[in-house]
Amino acid sequence: MSFFDRISGRKDKSAQNAKERLQLVLIHDRTDLTPAVLDALKDDLLDAISRHVEIDPASVRIDIARDGRSQRLVADIPLRSVSRRRTR
Amino acid sequence: MGAQIVTITSGKGGVGKTTAVANLGIALAANGKKVVCVDGDIGLRNLDVVMGLENRIVYDIVDVIEGRCRLRQAMIRDRRLPGLFLIPAAQTRDKTAVSPSDMLRLGAELRSECDWILIDSPAGIERGFKNAITPADRVIVLTNPEVSAVRDADRVIGILEAEEKGSPSLIINRIDYDMVKNHDMLSAEDVLDLLAIDLIGIVPEDQTVLIAANRGTPIALDDKSRAGQAFRNIARRLTGEDVPFMDLDSQDGLWQRLSRLTGRK
Ligand SMILES: Nc1ncnc2c1ncn2[C@@H]1O[C@H](COP(=O)(O)OP(=O)(O)OP(=O)(O)O)[C@@H](O)[C@H]1O
Numbered sequence: 001m002s003f004f005d006r007i008s009g010r011k012d013k014s015a016q017n018a019k020e021r022l023q024l025v026l027i028h029d030r031t032d033l034t035p036a037v038l039d040a041l042k043d044d045l046l047d048a049i050s051r052h053v054e055i056d057p058a059s060v061r062i063d064i065a066r067d068g069r070s071q072r073l074v075a076d077i078p079l080r081s082v083s084r085r086r087t088r
Numbered sequence: 089m090g091a092q093i094v095t096i097t098s099g100k101g102g103v104g105k106t107t108a109v110a111n112l113g114i115a116l117a118a119n120g121k122k123v124v125c126v127d128g129d130i131g132l133r134n135l136d137v138v139m140g141l142e143n144r145i146v147y148d149i150v151d152v153i154e155g156r157c158r159l160r161q162a163m164i165r166d167r168r169l170p171g172l173f174l175i176p177a178a179q180t181r182d183k184t185a186v187s188p189s190d191m192l193r194l195g196a197e198l199r200s201e202c203d204w205i206l207i208d209s210p211a212g213i214e215r216g217f218k219n220a221i222t223p224a225d226r227v228i229v230l231t232n233p234e235v236s237a238v239r240d241a242d243r244v245i246g247i248l249e250a251e252e253k254g255s256p257s258l259i260i261n262r263i264d265y266d267m268v269k270n271h272d273m274l275s276a277e278d279v280l281d282l283l284a285i286d287l288i289g290i291v292p293e294d295q296t297v298l299i300a301a302n303r304g305t306p307i308a309l310d311d312k313s314r315a316g317q318a319f320r321n322i323a324r325r326l327t328g329e330d331v332p333f334m335d336l337d338s339q340d341g342l343w344q345r346l347s348r349l350t351g352r353k
């Protein structure tokens with residue numbers, strides 16, 4: 001590892017770095033969704049769903065998935081089962 | 089009779105559009121086609137020097153549009169290849185001297201003159217870019233394996249899709265295979281995976297490109313130039329031939345992996 005690598009805290013090769021950064025930047029460019037907007041959206045979504053069913057906010061995952069040139073919002077929201085709710 | 093109009097654009101500047109137009113023009117003309125290369129970069133004329141025709145300019149594209157000369161008078165014939173012509177950009181005017189509808193009219197008139205019309209777009213996404221893509225039947229987005237060039241290419245692809253120009257094809261220029269092997273440069277597959285459009289060519293980083301530009305003799309005629317070979321292959325793909333991608337890193341299966349990626353929607 002070179003001196004530069006150590007001071008910059010670099011572990012991966014730079015191409016991997018470039019690709020990961022581009023993946024995120026392109027999603028934001030294409031959808032106009034910043035991480036802050038995504039967080040706000042997630043909070044609103046959780047509020048709305050919680051009014052109808054019981055969910056565990058910590059286990060909710062909301063992400064943008066890439067499929068070719070299109071993006072989709074993917075929400076994975078585990079529901080608490082009724083039996084587990086009773087035993088609590 | 090009905091020529092195809094192909095525009096090469098990129099978003100980011102300096103990635104190799106003018107180099108590509110000059111070399112594709114030469115490669116198509118070397119296959120016996122009649123080709124007119126149009127410099128769409130008004131005010132920053134460059135295609136003339138890359139093609140080595142700068143001393144022969146009398147009229148330019150704005151002269152044609154404003155009626156100071158006939159179309160044929162502005163078409164400079166390349167003495168090396170009988171079917172190759174250049175319509176130079178105006179150097180002392182700016183992009184507002186030409187409108188998208190002027191370009192449509194010019195394109196329509198040119199179609200009966202040749203088999204291929206290649207338009208060199210300026211960088212950016214403003215008027216000059218709009219002018220260059222408006223008459224195109226097909227747009228090629230050219231990029232380098234580099235973060236800002238890929239990001240700008242993505243933006244341009246988005247604009248082309250929104251303008252219903254159809255999905256453009258991709259040229260990845262200046263791939264340095266040693267850097268890719270060391271994982272210090274995005275590979276062609278990485279770029280293709282990110283941009284997710286059809287690939288039409290990969291051009292290696294090659295010193296002969298600069299040497300040829302110094303002399304005004306594009307490399308597409310040089311048998312030994314790897315970049316020249318890449319441009320000749322792209323020209324053949326444009327005409328509908330199925331040409332395998334060069335095995336530049338002499339790694340087996342590159343072609344298979346690439347065709348898997350491009351086969352995807
Ligand atoms: N494959 C390559 N290998 C090495 N050098 C290259 C390659 N392609 C282009 N270049 C060099 O990159 C520089 C920019 O190329 P070129 O002028 O074609 O870009 P451009 O996209 O037309 O720029 P602009 O946006 O300013 O019009 C030139 O010096 C050219 O020689």
Ligand SMILES: [Mg+2]
Pocket residue numbers: 105106107129134208
């Ligand atoms: Mg140029």
